[in-house]
Amino acid sequence: MTILEQYFGLAGKTVLVTGGGRGIGESIAEGFVKAGAKVYICSRKPETCAATAERLSAFGTCIALxxxxxxxxxxxxxAIVAEMTSRESSLDVLxxxxxALWAAPLAEYPESGWDKVFDLNVKGLFFLxxxxxxLLEAAATRExxxxxxxxxxxxxxxxxxxxTYAYSSSKAASHQLSIHLADQLAGRNITVNVIAPGMFPSKxxxxxxxxxxxxKVxxxxxMRRLTGPDDMAGTAMFLASHAASYITGVVLPVDGGTATTL
Incomplete structure (x- = not known):
């Protein structure tokens, strides 16, 4: 085993990426697949995930739920939990x-839009x-x-x-939730970290x-550019690697300095 494999190798890991059919999720899934992990992807559109999994399978193992x-x-x-439990006895990385995002003028901001964003970005995150x-605990050890x-x-x-009132509020909530979970799950040998991207060329x-x-954007x-696919994949792969095994409760901006230097 080389020093790079020792610190950064991901071969043999089992990974689940939600929203993995396109955009940031697809970019992260691709990085893990190429690194030798077994990657499961899911989204609200199984057909999109199936097409992405077919493409990524040229590089390794990618399975669309x-x-x-x-x-x-x-x-x-x-349904996601049942699928994963039927296929795997443990999960290394979630x-x-x-x-979801919803934008509308303050006077017209609908309660349905607010609920859609919070149900996915906060509530759904927590309960998943x-x-x-x-499954995560089954894969975990102290080291x-x-x-x-x-x-x-x-x-x-x-x-x-x-x-985008609900979106920014939900992301702040998810950051705090992640830090809270990091504290609670550390004793169970599970780390919890956040990647906070800047502007990504998503749909x-x-x-x-x-x-x-x-x-103009x-x-x-x-750093005068958008957040790129490699930026997101590389950061996620680092946080999943042995090199980051003692890092938890961190919110890491990947934004070219936008949030921290302006």
């Missing part, structure tokens, strides 16, 4: 990437973790803890200019990019 992975509902979470802890990596946002501590952001252009980013 054949159920609608709607984490905002008890039924959706139960990456909670699935999320709760129900997968037994090699299991990992929970939640995808937050710099909007959880950096005030956005758009009227949610594509309209803004098309309307004003990437140069990134003019206030100190």
């Amino acid at each position: 054949p159920v609608p992975g709607d984490i905002s509902s008890a039924e959706g979470r139960a 990456i909670n990437n699935a999320g 973790i709760r129900d997968l802890v037994p 090699t803890p299991a990992r929970i990596i939640n995808i937050g946002s710099i909007d959880g501590f950096h005030i956005p200019k758009h009227e 949610m952001m594509q309209g803004t990019l098309d309307r004003v252009g990437e140069d 990134t003019e206030k980013v100190p």
Whole structure:
């Protein structure tokens, strides 16, 4: 085993990525697959996950769960947990990437939009973790803890200019929830950390990019570019590696300095 494999190797790990069919989740799943992990992906659209899994299977093992992975509902979470439990006796890494956003002027902001965002970004996050802890604990040891990596946002501590009230509030809540869980689960050999990306060229952001252009969008980013797929995959892979086995309760911005230097 080389020193790089010792500290950063992920071969043989079992990983679940929610919202893994596209965007950030797809990027993270690809990184783990290429590193030799067995990666399961799920989302609300099983057909999207199936297509992504087929593509990523050219690089290693990627399996799309054949159920609608709607984490905002008890039924959706139960289906994911049942699938994972039937397939695996343990889970090394859980990456909670699935999320929702709703934007509307303050006077028109609908309660249904608020509920949709919080049901997925906070409530669903918590209860999926709760129900997968037994699988994570089965993989965990003191020297090699299991990992929970939640995808937050710099909007959880950096005030956005758009009227995305539920989104920014939900991400702040998910950051605090993650830190709370990190404290509770440390004794069970499970770490909990957050990656807080900046602007990522996702489907949610594509309209803004098309309307004003990437140069305008990134003019206030100190490093003058968007958060890229490799940035997200590399950070998640580090947090899942042996090198990060003593790191927990951290909210790590991956944003080119936007939230911490402006």
